[in-house]
Amino acid sequence: MADSPAIGCARPTGGLVGQPHETEEQQTAPPVKEEKKMIQVGKPAPDFAAPAYHKGQFTSFKLSDHLGKWIVLCFYPGDFTFV
């Protein structure tokens, strides 16, 4: 919840912490089949940062900034659907 970037339509999306940002070249290259890591209970949650909306403000959210609290992370297919 640290910085509050300028509001605009071209805000960058979030991504995993510690992973390089995709470059133009990587996007056009054929997708490389890599082995997918499975999520497992008892193992660390992948850290990530993502743009966020909280109490009327655009902000950002990084999972590892919230260590020390219990966190429920919910994904949903789209706005205006149910949870």
Add this chain to the structure above:
Amino acid sequence: MWDDHELSKMVTGGIPFPMLSDGGGKVGEAYGVYDPDAGVENRGRFIIDPDGIIQGYEVLSPPVGRYVAETIRQIQAFQLVRATKGAEATPSGWKPGKLTLKPGPDLVGKVWEVWKVSMESE
């Protein structure tokens, strides 16, 4: 916009937690909930403890909604286990205030003496 137009009508003051955007599904992909064919996230729900460890998760396909009370019950159970440093465990159907189990050699083969199937639905 969703918060302004709909969610704030369900919850006074709007949604109290941060709502995140995962355009492109990178975060969802890392958590195994992104469906690249449909281009959407499935209904994933992860319980992450104060050390950043995933203690539980549930993933549903889009048409079926979750049961929030069950998520809260699971967090309460994990908090109890954590508070007792694993000395107590919560059997099937556990709710706050109900019987916990003390895992150990004495309990092996004896769960049936302390826990009954009827306790699941009490």
